[in-house]
Amino acid sequence: MTKDQNPLLIILAFFSIYVIWGSTYLLNKIAVTELPPFMLAGIRFVIAGVLIFIIAKIMGKNIKISWRQIKNTTIAGFLFLTIGNGVVVWALKFVDSGFAALEISAQPLVVLLLMRIFLGKKIQMMSIVGVIFGLIGIYLLVSQKQVLNQENSVVGMAMIFACMLSWGYGSLFVGKADLPRNYFVNTGYQMVSGGIMLVISSFLFGEEWSSPTTWSSPVQYSVILLIVFGSIVAFTAFNYLLQVVSPEKVATSTYVNPIIALALGWHFLDEDVTSQSIIAAVILLTGVFFINTKRKFTVFPRFFRS
Template sequence: MAAITTPNLTPPRLKLVLNLLSVYTLWGSTYLFIHFMTEHMPPLYMAGCRLLTAGLILYPYARLTGHARPTKQEWLSAGLVGVLLLAIANGGMTVAIQYVPTGIAALLSGMLPLFIMVLNWLTFSKVKPSKLALSGLLVGLVGIGLLVKPGGFQSTSSESWLGIGIIMLCNLSWATGTLLSGRLKLPNQLVSSAVQMLVGGGMLLLVSLVVEPVNLASISYAPTKAIASLIYLVIFGSIIGFTSFAWLARNAPPQLVSTYAYVNPVVAMLLGWAFAGEVLPGQSLVAGLIILSGVVLISLGRKR
């Protein structure tokens, strides 16, 4: 990384850009693969297997490459963040996708910047966001509104509304975990990500064994499509994507970190159109451009 230099892009800046691109694109694809993973398998069980597998790969790798063993306090702090980000938010999203289409789930997740901005303003930093950042937030929400389409939920079933409520809870939990990440005593970034996955995945698996008709060996009955999706999510969604997010949560302003929630719905809808036969009308393309405009405004507003 340090060997790559350009006249106007320093290595730390390049690392920021690469981590943002990782979260923007890889996490945008996870909605579709979560759907594939849980079509014929219980959601909490598969989410727990995904996160626990990723943690069991990442933690030994971190230790073998010289990263220090986390202290008890660091385990507790990283575990708390893992519960908020992964057990509640990620696990909840996996459940919610059973009740709402992947595109709608991604769109509702796009409300996350509002949760982060308001929580940071009222409870954490007590600092009002800049006018430019607020403008970017509003522009992004307008784009999300166009994607959802007014009146789109008028005939929604009670089960779909349950999914919508779960996603709102996921947004609140993820926003809280994101803001806490920069304030708690956490271990090295790689170790912290591994601990969060181990704690979050372990909790999901324990809950699954209690509330879902599964046992530890149920993964052996999963169809090939579910296993392939699980492998993709472990590598790209958890190990690469979540590690990139963990770095951003500790090194970038909350408003900038939250912009991924504007881009992910666009990626999710494009993938749904390409691989799941979902319709992508012209209005959605226009909304995508508006969303990206909001990302630019928030990114500029963080400097004011």
């Protein structure tokens, strides 16, 4: 085990991308009811990135990086944040937060297929079983009449799928790119670059900006929580995990996020949780069980072996 592969850090990092990111669907849904999506996401990531740089300087970290690393963090910021997150926030105007999280739970399947296409990685039998379960779960999810009958729901689903492709390719890119070794610095550059591109997109789309003082209290609290926990804590954990575990393992967070998102959306926003959605969630979780339990790629036991 290397120094970076600290078992406690890995557990805390997985908790962050599983639970904290699961709650961001609710927070984004609350905020996007009042705020334009690209403005919301841009403000969130620019502020979070600046705060990360401040924290890094307080910790005595050197935030100077090479031009090659600047280019790579900008590409990662575009794939993860500008497209992979910003467009999801946009899609939340058309679909429920729990539904969005359930659709994104197919992310590990996308990563596996992209690894096959771009890296030539053989898909193991247990992963194939997981893919089959995942496809069944996604079909049950998107085929619901109450979902298809919602206005612009198909547009929302297509937008989310595009985000999944962007996020999946970003995961592969980060795994091999020359990036700042310090996770705070790496995250900070991705946040600032991705956030700036979202701000530019906001102006290009003609979104109307407003002062935070005019926002309602739920929206203000949601944005603060998105910045501190959803961005600084969870995204730093995400970048850490991408460097110490395989990309398809990091992508398994998208199987747990929907359960958190469904429960929070149902409790706080009165979103419908149909029996078919529950069945789809169970099948999707079964898929990640098969992907995550084959001996070659088992996550937690591997890191407890010294």
